[in-house]
Structure formats: C-alpha cells, structure tokens
C-alpha cells in the first residue's frame with residue numbers, strides 16, 4: 671500500500687519524476703525497472719560467483735576469491751587425513 675502511494679507521489683510531484691541508473695545515468699519510470707536494468711547490465715558478474723570446486727554461490731567476487739583460496743589450501747594439505755572445518 672505504501673509503495674503505490676510512493677509511486678503516485680513520484681509521478682505527480684515535480685521533484686524527480688524518474689529514477690536514474692547510477693552507472694549509466696539512463697532514466698527509468700520506477701525503481702523496479704531500474705533494479706532489473708542494474709542487475710542485467712551492471713551486475714551480471716553476480717551470476718558468475720559459483721565456486722567451481724563445490725558449487726557454492728558467493729555473495730561477491732572477493733568472497734569467492736577468499737573461498738577459492740581455502741580450496742587451494744585444502745589441496746596443498748591434501749596429504750593430511752580429513753580436515754574437519756565447520
């Protein structure tokens with residue numbers, strides 16, 4: 671209910687009738703369209719954050735890097751029997 675009222679305010683008010691993409695400054699009629707655009711055009715890397723080793727999806731690129739680092743460490747110490755890290 672609050673969302674509809676907010677949208678109407680956006681269109682009727684003379685202050686900022688559109689929302690703008692922070693990356694390419696393209697304008698959109700509402701926040702949802704902007705969100706979809708940002709996800710499609712500027713955050714496509716999020717679809718490529720799956721770990722190749724265990725298939726786990728990371729929140730961001732640096733998370734994946736740290737995660738992969740741990741995998742590499744596990745391989746280096748693979749001569750040890752069972753590492754239980756939980």
Ligand SMILES: [Zn+2]
Nearest residue numbers: 691693694696
């Ligand atoms: Zn954009």
Ligand SMILES: [Zn+2]
Nearest residue numbers: 721723724726
């Ligand atoms: Zn993994």
